[in-house]
Each structure stands twice: as structure tokens, then as C-alpha cells.
Amino acid sequence: MKNIKKILAVIMAGVLASAILAACGGSGSAAPATEAAGAAGGVLKMVTEATFPPYESYEGGEIVGIDVDIAKAIAEELGMTLEIEDMAFDSLIAAVQSGKADIAAAGMTVTEDRLKNVNFTEPYATGIQVIIVREDSDIKSLDDLAGKKIAVQTGTTGEIYAEDIEGAEIQSFTKATDAVLEVLNGKADAMMIDNEPAKAYVAANEGLKILEEEFAVEDYAIAIAKENTELLERINNALKNLKESGKLDEIVAKYITTEE
Numbered sequence: 554m555k556n557i558k559k560i561l562a563v564i565m566a567g568v569l570a571s572a573i574l575a576a577c578g579g580s581g582s583a584a585p586a587t588e589a590a591g592a593a594g595g596v597l598k599m600v601t602e603a604t605f606p607p608y609e610s611y612e613g614g615e616i617v618g619i620d621v622d623i624a625k626a627i628a629e630e631l632g633m634t635l636e637i638e639d640m641a642f643d644s645l646i647a648a649v650q651s652g653k654a655d656i657a658a659a660g661m662t663v664t665e666d667r668l669k670n671v672n673f674t675e676p677y678a679t680g681i682q683v684i685i686v687r688e689d690s691d692i693k694s695l696d697d698l699a700g701k702k703i704a705v706q707t708g709t710t711g712e713i714y715a716e717d718i719e720g721a722e723i724q725s726f727t728k729a730t731d732a733v734l735e736v737l738n739g740k741a742d743a744m745m746i747d748n749e750p751a752k753a754y755v756a757a758n759e760g761l762k763i764l765e766e767e768f769a770v771e772d773y774a775i776a777i778a779k780e781n782t783e784l785l786e787r788i789n790n791a792l793k794n795l796k797e798s799g800k801l802d803e804i805v806a807k808y809i810t811t812e813e
């Protein structure tokens with residue numbers, strides 16, 4: 554009898570120890586993000602830049618939006634727990650490359666340049682580049698922007714387009730909100746940004762409008778480290794399921810109403 558108790562005690566100690574180990578591993582604290590993502594039931598670490606409504610923005614201290622809900626749904630499909638960190642948009646690719654994060658989901662456009670450094674999943678949304686001006690502005694199209702002061706968010710495709718405009722003076726901001734304010738306050742003549750955040754900012758700030766001209770159509774996708782091909786495949790599968798089940802449309806419909 555005594556021996557059985559002793560054996561049980563040893564087994565229990567073993568069970569406890571592995572439970573503690575599992576708990577530590579699960580939190581993903583010290584492990585590189587890429588390793589944590591490899592393990593079933595691990596943490597899926599996402600980085601984003603949360604001044605991009607309705608894809609990601611703060612609502613009472615919490616980051617919410619289409620990208621957050623999609624990433625949550627993907628994590629659920631993979632049996633993982635989603636963790637989100639907010640950082641500058643132009644730091645997102647490096648965060649994924651270094652393994653600081655598993656994915657960057659930030660309304661990020663697939664570009665040739667970014668593809669040199671990271672892989673992208675299948676696209677999950679379309680973004681259109683538009684121009685925000687003050688309501689009383691005489692700027693009517695892209696052509697009128699030559700020589701003007703243009704506010705952009707650092708590292709975005711909006712910034713790249715602005716750089717192509719002849720004689721334009723580019724004012725680059727880490728937060729999209731600050732670029733919007735610059736136009737609102739008359740310090741910049743226009744802002745180049747994606748259509749959905751543009752609509753959100755124009756709705757939230759009186760005195761702004763969006764020009765009719767849509768000058769670039771882009772695909773949004775999730776960025777993943779080049780070497781993390783297994784995660785890329787798993788997320789593409791999860792995205793496919795979310796598209797087929799209608800869940801993706803449901804998430805988008807929660808944030809974007811189609812009536813103008």
C-alpha cells in the first residue's frame with residue numbers, strides 16, 4: 554500500500570511539472586513568436602498599427618476592427634490564442650521578419666517591394682487609394698496635387714504614391730490620425746490614404762471630403778516571415794474556410810455598411 558502511494562506521488566509530481574511546463578510554453582513569453590506559432594494551442598502574435606479604422610482602431614483601450622476579428626477567427630481555426638501589439642506601420646514588416654511577431658495584419662497592401670522581405674497570405678480585402686481634402690478645397694483630382702503639401706502615413710502605399718507627384722511637399726506621420734489633423738488644420742492640402750479609413754475619418758471630422766477619383770486598387774493580405782511557410786499554409790487554409798463559410802463577409806459587414 555505504502556509503495557503504491559509513493560508511486561502515485563511520483564506520478565502526480567510528474568504530471569504537475571509537465572502542466573507547469575506546458576503553461577509556461579503556452580504563454581509564449583520567452584519563446585520566439587515563430588516557435589510559439591508552430592505549436593498547436595500556442596500563441597498567435599499579431600502586430601498592427603491601430604489608426605486605421607475600420608480595420609484596426611482603439612475603442613476604449615482595446616484594439617478592434619476587421620483585421621482583429623479576422624485574426625481572431627484564424628486563431629480559433631488553428632486552436633491558438635491571439636495576442637496583439639500596436640506599433641508604427643513602418644515597423645511591422647521588420648517585426649515579422651525578426652520573429653517578434655508571427656503575423657502583421659494591418660490593412661497591408663501586397664506590394665512587390667514588401668514581397669522581397671515577407672510572404673503574404675491570399676488577399677482578404679480590397680483597398681482603394683483616395684485623396685482627402687478640406688471641403689472648401691479647390692483640389693479636384695490627382696493632377697491638382699502637383700506642388701501641394703500632402704500628408705501621409707509613414708511607410709504606406711499612400712506615401713509611395715505621394716512621392717511620385719511632381720513638386721509635392723510630403724509630410725509624413727507615424728499615425729494616420731495626425732496626417733488627417735494636418736489637413737483639417739490647413740497645414741497640409743491633402744492626404745493620400747485608403748478608402749475605408751478615409752470614410753471613417755471624414756465621418757468623424759467635419760470639414761473634410763474625399764475626392765471622387767480613385768487612383769489605385771490594392772489587395773490586403775497578412776504578412777508572414779519568409780521561412781514560416783507552414784504557418785502561411787495553415788493561415789491560407791483558415792482564410793479559405795472563413796471565405797467559404799461566409800464568416801469573412803460577416804466580419805466585414807459588421808464594420809462596413811454598403812449603402813453610401
Ligand code: GLN
Nearest residue numbers: 605659660661662709710
Ligand atoms: N494599405 C496601405 C499600405 O499597405 C495602408 C495601410 C495602413 O496604413 N495601415 O501601405
